[in-house]
Amino acid sequence: MKNKIIAGNWKMNKTRAEAAALIEELIPLVSNTSNTVIICVPFTDLELAIRLTEGSNVHVGAQNCHWKESGAYTGEIAPSMLKEMGVEYVVIGHSERRTYFGETDATVLARTKAALNAGLKPIVCIGETLSERKEGEMEAVLTRQVVEGFKDVTAEELTNIIVAYEPVWAIGTGVTATDEQANDAIKYVRSVFARKYGKVAADALYIQYGGSMNDGNAKGLLSMSDVDGGLIGGASLVAAKFAAIVHAHE
Ligand code: PEP
Secondary structure: OOOOEEEEEOOOOOOHHHHHHHHHHHHHHHOOOOOEEEEEOOHHHHHHHHHHHOOOOEEEEEOOOOOOOOOOOOOOOOHHHHHHHOOOEEEEOOHHHHHHOOOOHHHHHHHHHHHHHOOOEEEEEEOOOHHHHHOOOHHHHHHHHHHHHOOOOOHHHHOOOEEEEOOHHHOOOOOOOOHHHHHHHHHHHHHHHHHHHOHHHHHHOEEEEEOOOOOOOHHHHHOOOOOOEEEEOHHHHOHHHHHHHHOOOO
16 A cells, blocks of 8 residues: 655745744654655745754655746746755645646646756646536546646656645635545546556556645545545644644554
8 A cells, every 4th residue: 555645735824933833843743654744835944944854754845846947037946946955846736826827737747847857756736626627527627637737747757746636626715525526536537647657657646635634634535545645735834733634544
């Protein structure tokens, strides 16, 4: 059985002082887990997070990176800059970036390829909106996001990628997908990957669920056959809650 990969997405939260307090509280709470623990922090907290987590089992990720290595892209961060700092993971294509910052399947693909080329492990987010689900378009949307968003990704590269299935209607809303809804959607996503990469590669691929996962519902979600972990927003900002999710299924 796979272990679970539990990643916190802090979004635009935590000053350096607040980040230090949270990380110092979190480390001892998760030190004995068999699951993989990742915190994806704001750029301004990365250096601190890498320093404080050194020697612990907490891995550090960023929340975005650009697709170019350098150049006139004001406000952007290159994957190699993150890699040089010691960052291991990077969230790509989060629905908030797709909604507010014009992220498309094409930019998700470009960022993913650049991150891989720099030696980072992308956590690539996909998921349907409420209206898409209601209109029966969930499978078509997920298929498009996988087919277009992974168009140039090789089978070898796929082994360094984590996928996060995050139904947009469940993110930050307090409305969680049921255990079955999460598992069914992830099973479907896995079948789309299997079409391109084969069943062995698709089964090996880690696909997380994200969307209002918390210390109360994590056990049920993480016990489902196809749910390989969680990408957690709000609940990752409180050490005890995040640690409870990390330990919910071991
Ligand atoms: C997220 O930011 O990826 C997320 C799932 O947020 P929340 O857990 O707050 O719904």
